[in-house]
Amino acid sequence: KHSRKGEMKEFDIGMYNQEAYALQTRSEFEQMLRDQAVSYHFQPIFSAHTGRVAAYEALMRVKMQLLNSPLTLMRPEMPTLRSPLTVMKLARELNRLYDIEHITLFKASSAFEKLKERGLVREDSLLFINSIASVSLNDTDWRDYRGRFPELARKLVVEITEEEELDPAQLERKRTLAGASGVFALDDYGSGYSNGSSLLTIAPRYVKVDISIIRSIDTNTDKQQFLTSLVDYARPRNILVLAEGVETTAELRKVLELGVDLLQGYCLARP
Numbered sequence: 001k002h003s004r005k006g007e008m009k010e011f012d013i014g015m016y017n018q019e020a021y022a023l024q025t026r027s028e029f030e031q032m033l034r035d036q037a038v039s040y041h042f043q044p045i046f047s048a049h050t051g052r053v054a055a056y057e058a059l060m061r062v063k064m065q066l067l068n069s070p071l072t073l074m075r076p077e078m079p080t081l082r083s084p085l086t087v088m089k090l091a092r093e094l095n096r097l098y099d100i101e102h103i104t105l106f107k108a109s110s111a112f113e114k115l116k117e118r119g120l121v122r123e124d125s126l127l128f129i130n131s132i133a134s135v136s137l138n139d140t141d142w143r144d145y146r147g148r149f150p151e152l153a154r155k156l157v158v159e160i161t162e163e164e165e166l167d168p169a170q171l172e173r174k175r176t177l178a179g180a181s182g183v184f185a186l187d188d189y190g191s192g193y194s195n196g197s198s199l200l201t202i203a204p205r206y207v208k209v210d211i212s213i214i215r216s217i218d219t220n221t222d223k224q225q226f227l228t229s230l231v232d233y234a235r236p237r238n239i240l241v242l243a244e245g246v247e248t249t250a251e252l253r254k255v256l257e258l259g260v261d262l263l264q265g266y267c268l269a270r271p
Contacts, residue, residue: 029090033099038062038087040108041271042121045128045242046263048256055126055157057264058108059271060084101135109149109156128157128185128206134167136174146179153179159187160202171202185242189213190226199233206262207234211245214265217258218250224258231259 032038042056062083091100108129115121137145146153158174160166175182185206186198190213199207209227217223227241234241243255246265255263 025086026090026094029087029094029096032062032087033096033103036103036107038103038107040111042112042115042127043264043271044269045126046268048260048263053122053125054262055128056112056121057128057159057271058104058112058130060087060104060108060130062087097132097135101132102137102141104131105129105137105145106148109145109152113149113152126155126157127152128159130187131158131160131174133160134165134170136170136177142177142180150179154181156181157183157185157206159185159208160204161187166198166201168201189230199239204239206240206242208242208244208264209260211247211265214243214245214251214255215247216251218248218254224254227255227258227260235259 039061040058041061042058044053045055045057046052047054087100091097109127112121112127116123160171171184174180175184183206184202184204185208186202186204187208188210189198189207191210207230209230213223213226217227227243231241233239240261241259242262242264243251243260244264246252246255246263246267248267251265252263252267
């Protein structure tokens with residue numbers, strides 16, 4: 001039917017399922033945007049010098065729904081949108097990156113403010129929010145954001161990765177928006193996307209060393225040298241190095257020994 005009529009062909013169940021899955025995923029993505037069906041969890045970021053919480057990172061989660069079960073099990077409301085990576089892939093394909101940027105900034109900030117009101121997060125803490133390097137809020141939406149979150153706007157740290165194409169004009173706009181902190185964090189450094197030029201292009205206040213470098217760093221001399229070189233570069237330039245994905249006490253001891261400034265990971269606190 002999809003090629004030409006009048007021929008007999010064997011039905012390809014694999015191709016059919018693949019196309020049906022893709023259609024369902026796109027449908028769930030559009031529903032997610034309409035309903036803003038995402039929630040945010042917040043993982044503490046600790047000072048390596050004082051041990052106190054200095055900031056929190058907002059982490060996107062696709063919302064769950066209760067199953068009609070005596071065990072009160074849960075399942076995703078949108079079973080094909082299992083991760084933020086899938087959401088971002090579809091946003092790029094469907095030209096909906098602005099919608100994701102808007103939802104992320106507003107919903108994460110709203111959730112964080114509610115935690116503040118309940119005394120569950122530190123009042124003076126910063127908030128790290130993932131942002132899309134090629135997109136920034138328009139003037140109307142930014143004024144709306146500042147009106148709702150005037151204090152938080154000055155405490156935002158905008159996380160940028162190189163998975164998205166870097167747009168210097170949009171980066172500069174993010175940095176100079178009225179009432180914004182203008183502070184950047186370079187995320188996933190050392191994951192394979194990042195290189196030295198990104199430090200010059202983004203000019204971050206924070207560099208987050210990827211979990212792939214931190215994992216087993218206590219026994220891997222190459223990873224130790226990588227982190228040492230980064231710390232040596234960052235310190236005279238007033239850049240703070242954050243070790244993310246610290247999962248064991250041995251990793252924690254080693255990154256402290258190597259001179260990182262901030263710590264994040266399951267060894268210290270889960271989201």
